[in-house]
Amino acid sequence: MTPTTSTYLGLPGLGLFWFLTLSAICAMAYSLSRRFDLLAKGAPENRFDRIFDRIRSVIDYALIQKRMFRDPYAGIFHIFLFWGFVVLGGRTIQLVVEGLLPGWTLALGPMRAPYELSKDLFELMVLVAVGMALARRAFARPARLDLTLDAWCILGMIGALMITDLSAEGASMALGVHPFNGATLPISSAAGALLLRSGLSSVGLDALYGVCWWTHLVVIYFFGNYLPYSKHFHIITAVPNIFFRNLGPIGALTPIDLEKTEKFGVTNIQDFSWKSMLDMYTCTECGRCREVCPTHLTGKPLIPKKYVDDLRDHLYENAPLLLKALQPGEECIQPGKPLIGGTITEDTIWACTTCRFCEQACPVHITFVDKIVEMRRHLVLEESSFPKEAQIAFRGMETNGNPWQIGQSARADWAKDLPVKSMAEAQGDGTEILFWVGCAGSYEDRAKKVSRALVELMNIAKIKFAILGTEETCTGDSARRMGNEYLFQTLCQTNVETLNGYGVKKIVTNCPHCFNTLANEYPQFGGNYDVVHGTELVAQLVAEGRIRLTEEIKQSITYHDACYLGRYNEIYDAPRQILQKIPGMEVREMTNNRDRGLCCGAGGGRMWMEEKIGQRINQRRLEDIVEMKTDSVAVACPFCMVMIGNAAAEMNQTVAPFDVLELAARSAGVGAKADGI
Numbered sequence: 277m278t279p280t281t282s283t284y285l286g287l288p289g290l291g292l293f294w295f296l297t298l299s300a301i302c303a304m305a306y307s308l309s310r311r312f313d314l315l316a317k318g319a320p321e322n323r324f325d326r327i328f329d330r331i332r333s334v335i336d337y338a339l340i341q342k343r344m345f346r347d348p349y350a351g352i353f354h355i356f357l358f359w360g361f362v363v364l365g366g367r368t369i370q371l372v373v374e375g376l377l378p379g380w381t382l383a384l385g386p387m388r389a390p391y392e393l394s395k396d397l398f399e400l401m402v403l404v405a406v407g408m409a410l411a412r413r414a415f416a417r418p419a420r421l422d423l424t425l426d427a428w429c430i431l432g433m434i435g436a437l438m439i440t441d442l443s444a445e446g447a448s449m450a451l452g453v454h455p456f457n458g459a460t461l462p463i464s465s466a467a468g469a470l471l472l473r474s475g476l477s478s479v480g481l482d483a484l485y486g487v488c489w490w491t492h493l494v495v496i497y498f499f500g501n502y503l504p505y506s507k508h509f510h511i512i513t514a515v516p517n518i519f520f521r522n523l524g525p526i527g528a529l530t531p532i533d534l535e536k537t538e539k540f541g542v543t544n545i546q547d548f549s550w551k552s553m554l555d556m557y558t559c560t561e562c563g564r565c566r567e568v569c570p571t572h573l574t575g576k577p578l579i580p581k582k583y584v585d586d587l588r589d590h591l592y593e594n595a596p597l598l599l600k601a602l603q604p605g606e607e608c609i610q611p612g613k614p615l616i617g618g619t620i621t622e623d624t625i626w627a628c629t630t631c632r633f634c635e636q637a638c639p640v641h642i643t644f645v646d647k648i649v650e651m652r653r654h655l656v657l658e659e660s661s662f663p664k665e666a667q668i669a670f671r672g673m674e675t676n677g678n679p680w681q682i683g684q685s686a687r688a689d690w691a692k693d694l695p696v697k698s699m700a701e702a703q704g705d706g707t708e709i710l711f712w713v714g715c716a717g718s719y720e721d722r723a724k725k726v727s728r729a730l731v732e733l734m735n736i737a738k739i740k741f742a743i744l745g746t747e748e749t750c751t752g753d754s755a756r757r758m759g760n761e762y763l764f765q766t767l768c769q770t771n772v773e774t775l776n777g778y779g780v781k782k783i784v785t786n787c788p789h790c791f792n793t794l795a796n797e798y799p800q801f802g803g804n805y806d807v808v809h810g811t812e813l814v815a816q817l818v819a820e821g822r823i824r825l826t827e828e829i830k831q832s833i834t835y836h837d838a839c840y841l842g843r844y845n846e847i848y849d850a851p852r853q854i855l856q857k858i859p860g861m862e863v864r865e866m867t868n869n870r871d872r873g874l875c876c877g878a879g880g881g882r883m884w885m886e887e888k889i890g891q892r893i894n895q896r897r898l899e900d901i902v903e904m905k906t907d908s909v910a911v912a913c914p915f916c917m918v919m920i921g922n923a924a925a926e927m928n929q930t931v932a933p934f935d936v937l938e939l940a941a942r943s944a945g946v947g948a949k950a951d952g953i
Contacts, residue, residue, distance in 0.1 A: 293375045293493075300497035307504040308512075310599065311557065314591065317598045318550035323520040330519045333641075338515045343639040347564070349412070353405035354639075357434065360402035361511075363394050367441065368496055375493060392460040396445075399438045400463045406435040420563025427561075430508050433499050437492060442467050444488035447481045507585075510560045514640045517558040520551055521641040525796035526632070527844040529649055532761045541653030541759065545591050545615055546598055548647065555642040556588035565634035565644070570875045570897075571627045575890025578627035580634040580644050583620065587647070590619040616651055623889065625651045626663060630757050630880030631839040636871060645880075652759025666758055669884035674763060677749030678715035679884055688745040690717070690724040694731050699778045702742035709734075709741045709813075710780045712794065714787040715750050716914035722921070722935075723914035726786050729941035730810050734784075736944060737822040741784070747774050751793040758881035765801070768793075772803035786810040786937065788840035788847075788913045789879075795845070809841060810937050811912050815850040818857055818940075825943040828860035832906040835863065835936075836897070836920065837873035838913035851912045851936045858943045864904050874900060878915035892926070894919040901931055908932045910939060 336342050341358065345351035374380065409431055413423055446467030448454045456465045471481060503509055510517075532540060542548055565580035566572050572579045591598075613619060628648045635643050655661045672681035688698070690713075699710065711730065716723040734741050749771060752764035775783075783805050785791050795807035817823040835855060841847045848870045855863050868874050877893030887893065898920060901909045911917050911933050920933040 290378065296494070296497060297372060297376060300501060304500050304504070307501060310595070311504055311509075313599055314595055315550045315553050317546050318548055318553045319546075321549035321551050323522075323551055326523050329523055330521075333521055333523075334515060334519050337518045337639070337641065341639065343637075346637070349408070350562070353408040356398075356401040356405035357409075360398045360405070360438075363398045364402075364437075364441075366391065367395050371489075371493060371496075375489075389460045392457075393462075396442075396461050396463045399442055403435060403438045406431050406438070418563070420567040422561060422563070424507065424561075426507050429502075430506070433495055433502075436495050437499075440488040440492035440495070443471075444485050444492065446471050447485040447488065450476070451478060451481050451485070507559075507561055510558045510640060513554060513558040514560070517554050517640050517642070520554065522643065526635075527792040527796040527840070528800065529646065529756060529797065531765070531800050532653070534762060534765060540657035540761070541655070542647070542650040543614075543616060543654045543658070545587070545594055547654075548587075548650070552643075552647055553591060555647075556584055556591055558640050558642060559584050559588065560640060561585070562639065564637040564639065565642075568633045568637050568872070568874075570629060570631060570633070570877065570893045571890075573874075574893050574896050576627040577621060577624045577889065578648075583624065583644065583648075584642060586619050590615055616654065620651065622655065622661070625655065626885065627889070628880050629839075629875045629877055629882050629893065631875035632843045633839070633872075633875065636843055649757060649759060652757075653761055654759075656759035657762060662758065663885045665885045666881065669754060669758075669881070670760055670763060673750045673752070673755055673767065677767070678719055679750065679754060680715065680719045682719045684746055684749070687713075687718045687748060688743065690727055691731065691743065694728060695735065696731055697742045698745040699742045699747070699780075700745075702740075703778075705740065707740050707742045709739060709782045709784050710775070710778075711741050711743050712751075712783050712785040712787075712790055713743055713748060714785055714790040714914070716918075717786050718748070720914060720918065722917055723786070726810075726914065726917075726935040726937050729935070729937045729946075730784070730786060730814070732941050732946040733814055733817070733823055733937065733944060736946060737817045739817075744774060751790045751798075753789040753793045754881040754884060756793075756797070757879070758884075768798060768801050768803070772798060772801050775803060775805065780805060782806040782808070784808050784810055784813050786912075786914065786935070788838045788845070789915065792840045792844050809845075809847055809850065809912070811841075811850040811854060812847060814937060814940055815853045818854060823940070823944055825854075825857045825940060826859065827943045827945050829858050829939060829943055830860040831908055832862040832864060832904075833908050833910050833934075833939075834866050834901060834904040834906045835869070835910045836866075836876070836901065836916055836933075837870055838911065838916050839873070839875050839879050841912055842873060843871055851910065854936050854940050855910055858939060861939070862906075864906055866900050866904055868900055876913075876916045876919040878919045883915050883918070892923065894923040895927055898923040898927060898929060898931075902929055906931065908934055910934055910936050912936050 341351065341355050344354045412418070413421065413427065417423065442464055445454070445461065445464035449456050449465060449468030450471040456468060458465045476484070503512055539547070559581065561581060563581055569578070569580050616622065616625070625648055628645065630645045632645060635645065668681070669679040672679045676682060677684050677687070699707070711734070713727050717727040718724070750767050751771065752767035755767065756764035783794055785794065785807065786809070788809065791807055791809050794803070794805060798805070814823065818825060833855065835851060837848060852863070855861060866873070874897045875893060876897050877887065901920070909920060909931055911920060912935065917933050917935060924931055924933070
């Protein structure tokens with residue numbers, strides 16, 4: 277857009293443009309500084325480690341936008357929009373410089389031709405993307421999207437930017453200021469040709485150029501200053517949010533220093549870390565979390581998108597007080613309704629199953645589980661406010677080392693008639709691996725059969741293993757996720773002391789919840805072990821020929837992915853590899869499988885709490901299973917076994933759940949034949 281002989285700029289226009297530019301820059305700097313200052317009021321959190329890994333995250337999830345293509349239609353137009361803005365950023369700088377210094381053009385040298393071509397093509401692609409987005413909102417209207425005026429305005433401004441730039445370029449060519457060049461500016465040249473054929477006079481073309489030039493830059497200035505106050509602030513914050521994402525084990529919650537901390541969990545908005553506040557800024561309101569969340573799908577008050585948006589609105593509501601020179605962690609008397617019990621209800625906080633489907637669906641890596649658990653920590657540790665059923669589980673873990681409240685002396689009764697040694701008995705005999713049985717595997721009737729199956733399979737493979745027996749206690753997974761960090765750390769420290777005392781290096785367990793806690797959270801307290809899930813071990817032994825699956829099981833079966841095995845620890849293949857090796861077994865995959873598998877409803881301590889609102893999550897998952905019309909469903913988690921079994925009984929369905937290891941033992945000729953197999 278090199279200025280023409282037009283007088284549209286002139287000295288008065290030049291002065292106005294300088295004024296608009298400086299005003300826009302100052303206003304945006306002020307708005308962004310206020311948002312940055314608000315972040316600084318959050319609790320400290322180190323997210324400046326592993327810089328190269330963070331840069332790679334930006335490449336994968338911002339530049340390539342891997343997660344966006346889970347919805348191909350949206351993925352296409354979002355990547356057009358993103359890269360269009362990246363490419364056109366240089367164009368914006370060029371236009372501003374030319375407006376401030378008429379007659380002076382940025383020298384691009386040999387890069388001019390390729391840049392002009394990419395600019396022209398991306399402007400067309402952005403227009404296509406805007407059209408796709410508008411059509412989607414106007415006609416398809418997916419349930420996960422909120423059709424807000426804000427979104428229409430944003431799309432309108434983006435479209436206006438593309439149209440005004442192409443029109444101005446075309447007018448410049450039609451006036452003869454720029455030569456037509458279909459090789460480097462094909463779209464602009466086409467626009468110029470259309471304008472020539474339109475019959476517009478040179479005065480009209482000159483006026484069109486001036487109107488488009490001014491409109492383009494005024495829209496840019498307005499757009500930049502609108503974003504910090506818009507629900508589309510993510511356009512600015514998405515890349516930083518991805519850069520600062522959690523790079524630690526996704527299955528690990530942040531520990532509390534119980535000796536030094538005076539306040540537990542989150543009760544006020546400034547108790548959240550600055551990164552959690554950045555999450556609140558960054559919600560794209562795409563609704564991907566909402567359409568996959570089991571609590572939303574079953575009518576619970578927790579809707580992840582609404583949850584984080586409510587937190588953001590609460591943050592903005594309290595911003596004036598927070599910005600009054602408060603130091604990080606200093607209390608702020610909130611003028612409106614309280615955060616917990618006001619903005620966020622307790623039913624919302626306790627609804628979460630911590631399945632992480634929402635987090636995996638989020639294209640900008642917003643986390644929800646950590647925020648919900650922090651609120652639970654406040655309710656449990658400071659207010660002693662939690663569902664009454666949780667008290668029963670807490671008491672059982674505290675007094676008997678298990679939420680079933682069965683005596684510790686009975687913990688190894690399931691193995692009384694099996695050739696199983698305790699670690700105390702196995703000292704010095706070359707024990708290779710510790711079998712962590714877990715509370716369910718020790719006390720719950722069906723899970724005890726799975727424990728026996730794994731013992732039989734390891735004996736076939738001649739693996740030297742041992743159990744802790746009565747020295748084993750609950751890992752504390754449910755306690756931690758229900759917010760009782762004190763109880764969790766008590767259980768954890770007891771177990772770590774026992775395990776380290778025996779010099780344990782490798783652990784196998786059937787329970788994904790025990791697996792996740794031992795592998796990802798015990799290292800926070802000095803417990804560093806090589807932890808494998810039972811299906812991983814057996815799949816490896818089958819592949820090595822140390823276990824032979826020869827007996828036919830003539831059944832059709834589908835497999836339900838446990839959240840803490842799949843989404844938390846990315847173990848999807850091992851259970852399937854075992855099932856596929858069993859002769860006669862027909863495996864049918866559900867539509868919602870692997871990382872898209874729906875939760876059974878037991879995670880996050882929900883195993884121990886009544887489900888009183890909406891449809892039961894386990895019944896919702898059973899609907900997916902029944903649709904497959906299989907004889908049975910395979911699981912690899914004792915909690916899933918209980919939940920799906922209960923759902924089948926409640927809904928009078930004949931499909932029966934079996935653990936993968938039960939089926940493997942049966943096919944290996946050592947498992948007791950259960951009803952239905």
